[in-house]
Amino acid sequence: MKQVTILSGKGGTGKTSVAGSFAALADQPILADCDVDASNLHLILNPDVKETMAFKGLNLAEIDPEKCTKCGLCERLCRFNAIHDYEVDSIHCEGCKVCVVNCPVEAINFNERVCGHAYLSETKYGPMSHARLIPGMENSGKLVTLVRQNAVKLAEEAGRELILVDGPPGIGCPVIASLSNVDAAVAVVEPTLSGIHDLKRLLQLLEHFEVLPSVIVNKYDLNSNNTESIRVFCEENEIPVLGLIPFDENVTKAMVQAEPVVVYSPDSPASLALKEAWKEFSSFLDL
Amino acid sequence: MKIVVASGKGGTGKTSVAVNLALSVEAEQYIDCDVEEPNAHIFLKPGHKRQQPVELLVPIIDEKKCTYCRRCAEFCQYNALFVVGETAMVFNELCHSCGGCKLVCPEGAITEEPRQIGTITVSESSGMSLVYGELNVGEALAVPVIAAVKGQAVDEGLIILDAAPGSACPLVETVHGTDFCLMVTEPTPFGLHDLEVATEVVEQLTVPMGVVVNFAGIGDRGVYEFCERKGIPILMEIPYDRRIAELYSRGVPFTAEMTEWRARFTELLATVETMVK
Numbered sequence: 001m002k003q004v005t006i007l008s009g010k011g012g013t014g015k016t017s018v019a020g021s022f023a024a025l026a027d028q029p030i031l032a033d034c035d036v037d038a039s040n041l042h043l044i045l046n047p048d049v050k051e052t053m054a055f056k057g058l059n060l061a062e063i064d065p066e067k068c069t070k071c072g073l074c075e076r077l078c079r080f081n082a083i084h085d086y087e088v089d090s091i092h093c094e095g096c097k098v099c100v101v102n103c104p105v106e107a108i109n110f111n112e113r114v115c116g117h118a119y120l121s122e123t124k125y126g127p128m129s130h131a132r133l134i135p136g137m138e139n140s141g142k143l144v145t146l147v148r149q150n151a152v153k154l155a156e157e158a159g160r161e162l163i164l165v166d167g168p169p170g171i172g173c174p175v176i177a178s179l180s181n182v183d184a185a186v187a188v189v190e191p192t193l194s195g196i197h198d199l200k201r202l203l204q205l206l207e208h209f210e211v212l213p214s215v216i217v218n219k220y221d222l223n224s225n226n227t228e229s230i231r232v233f234c235e236e237n238e239i240p241v242l243g244l245i246p247f248d249e250n251v252t253k254a255m256v257q258a259e260p261v262v263v264y265s266p267d268s269p270a271s272l273a274l275k276e277a278w279k280e281f282s283s284f285l286d287l
Numbered sequence: 288m289k290i291v292v293a294s295g296k297g298g299t300g301k302t303s304v305a306v307n308l309a310l311s312v313e314a315e316q317y318i319d320c321d322v323e324e325p326n327a328h329i330f331l332k333p334g335h336k337r338q339q340p341v342e343l344l345v346p347i348i349d350e351k352k353c354t355y356c357r358r359c360a361e362f363c364q365y366n367a368l369f370v371v372g373e374t375a376m377v378f379n380e381l382c383h384s385c386g387g388c389k390l391v392c393p394e395g396a397i398t399e400e401p402r403q404i405g406t407i408t409v410s411e412s413s414g415m416s417l418v419y420g421e422l423n424v425g426e427a428l429a430v431p432v433i434a435a436v437k438g439q440a441v442d443e444g445l446i447i448l449d450a451a452p453g454s455a456c457p458l459v460e461t462v463h464g465t466d467f468c469l470m471v472t473e474p475t476p477f478g479l480h481d482l483e484v485a486t487e488v489v490e491q492l493t494v495p496m497g498v499v500v501n502f503a504g505i506g507d508r509g510v511y512e513f514c515e516r517k518g519i520p521i522l523m524e525i526p527y528d529r530r531i532a533e534l535y536s537r538g539v540p541f542t543a544e545m546t547e548w549r550a551r552f553t554e555l556l557a558t559v560e561t562m563v564k
Contacts (some may be wrong), residue, residue: 011297011452016477037455038295038481058364079385091459091492096364096385115453134456135487169297169452170323173427193324193538194302201324202422208425223536249505255475256507280315 001155002285003163003182005211010217013190014218015232017117017251018045020260022062024127025278029125030160032151034117034144034178044260046166047121047128050261051166055131055143057115058095061088067107074244076218094138100220113137118276119148127154141173148178152158164257168285171268181203186242190219191226199230203239214284216277220244240284243277245270289446289465290559293489295545297452299407299563300525301499303535305449308469309543311552313336315444319419319552321403321451322432328504329538333410333417341420342401342427343384343434348375352396359388359397368457372379380427405432411437416441433460445556454484461545462489468496469522474505479513486519496563497522509538520562 002223019041023031033041045210061082063074065139075083077236082092088099088108115137121128129141129150151163167178167185179185185206189199199215206213215234220227227244234267248268254264263270292305295505301320306317306327309317319327339432346368353375360368360375367381379402407420420436422429429451437460440446450461462468468489472478482498489496498514503524513520525531533543542548 010326011324012413013298016289035453036485037453038297040296040477040480043476043480075387077390091463094385095382095386096363096383098385098387098390100304101362102390103385103444133455136456136459136491138456140453140455157503170321170429171424172323172422173430174455175323176425176427177525190298194535194537197329198324198327204424224534226536255477256464258476 001161001163001287004285005165005178005182005185006177006188007167007185007202008188009202012165013188014245014256015165015188016040016174016217017255017261018186018188019164021194021262021274022164022278022281024260024263025275026162026164029162029164030151030155030158031126031128031148032163032165033128033199034147034174036131036140036143036147036174036222037133038111039130039132041166042130044255044258045077045123045125045128046258047119047123047130048117049121051117051120054110054114055116055118055146057138057142058113059110060090060093060095060113061099062109062111063088064096064107064109066206069103074103074252077102078246104130116143117142118150118189120150126160127158130155143176144174144177171201175205178210179211182211184214186214186216186281188218189230191217191223191230193226194232204230214281215241216243217241217247218245219225219247221246241278242284243273245273247275288563289440289448291448291450291462292466292471293462293468293485294449294452294471295454295459295485296472296478299471299478301328301471302326302449302471303541304471304499306500307538307548308552308555309415309447309525310540311542311549312445312556314415314447316416316418316441316446317449318436319438319449321449322422322429323434325419325421325453327449328417328419331412331417331451333412333446336408336410338406338408339403340403341407341432342403343382343401343431344386345379345382345384345402346377346388346397346401348377349396349398350375352394355395358393361513362387362391372473383428385532386507398418405430406427407439429457431462455490458485458488460490462492462494465494467559468494469499469559470496471499471501472510473502473506474500474508474510476509478488478506479509482510483513486517497559497562499523501525502527508555522558523551527556530563
């Protein structure tokens, strides 16, 4: 079984549009949407949810006013500035338990907190693992790990060989969770100075975790100088460029119709380029 | 006054709106809170820079005193400590720096020392203070670096904060304690979905908000219908314009060349000011 994560560093460069099209082009893959706090893949793959599970993140401290003697020790010990006037601020509480175990009168409860839900679904293109973090909650990294575990389970049950992971933007905790034990990563970049800056940080992250990198340039015709500098940079660093996708308004039209662009308009310029990129990607991964 | 520019979905033009707003209204300070992928400095090209590390305290276990009782490992909610046989290990990247292990150790075998997870840069651009943070590559915890850049906020004047995408803890940390949130979105199903989740966070934090629709003209009407239903005012529309996209690709704030937009950003600020009062 192979696992590949589609990432970008910078948000909004077309990760999900690429992932959706690859889902349609692959031979019965397993799909995993790991952008759990701004997930979009379901909007073009229309999953039929078969199973829902609650995701419990870190616990939440809660002070029992009946027992509290207002000694103030918990507030002094809390490093997250989450206790004021003998009350826990649930937004800042990181569930560390320091207040709970140090309260001299055992007035602090440590309650489970549901932070989101994970789903196992069916799509036209293959089984899908996805999730929704309750807005504002922590622990998106842990929920990403759950989505990844569910995807492996689906792959084993269905005997599938490829897991396509749609990753989150950035380089922090959810991205790191979306990269553990993957065989390769695809970085989708737009030819802008911001995009290049963020791509370089992402590629450093892939190197740090020893993940095999590859690159797709989206809207490559927006700035040909920048596209060229990405190409040169990748060549110097021996990173394969799998494809150059042109700007094509069919990509947005397909999104509005809730379909991958390669399904919505198979002969559009973006679709043709995505099919080429998929071929490159398949041989790169030796599928 | 502190105005956050946020979005939910990445790539909708947060930094573009924040930079052009800040330049048009001559803001006092710009704080880039997207510490995973900061971009504002690419547009603002700051001069003199002063850098300082962002550090977290992490435990150091003195194996001479440690009796391998495992209390620290059992206590740690983040699985950052591992004790097996006569080995005690700390996984620094998982540590949230709560200090609990040191408190529960019966032998006094745990001390703490600072460990760098990122850097903040304080600089100047066009007479404006620019602060940005960078999470070190390979580090997981963005929130302490966001708290550090916010800690540089000046006491008076207009501060523009540029948020990270998403609707999780980085957005909460950025928006908390600010006066207004400007949500930048694109009129597509992806833009709508992520706007919905991000507005839920801002509502919980009881910060007033308004929407900027970027790339207007593409996609569908979903974002407009959502804003109408929720009573969230649309304060500006920026059309999809190849010229803006090209300027962006070169790291040029579009108001530098399309100067007619400066007055519109000034009007936008005036509207926000009435909504904050």
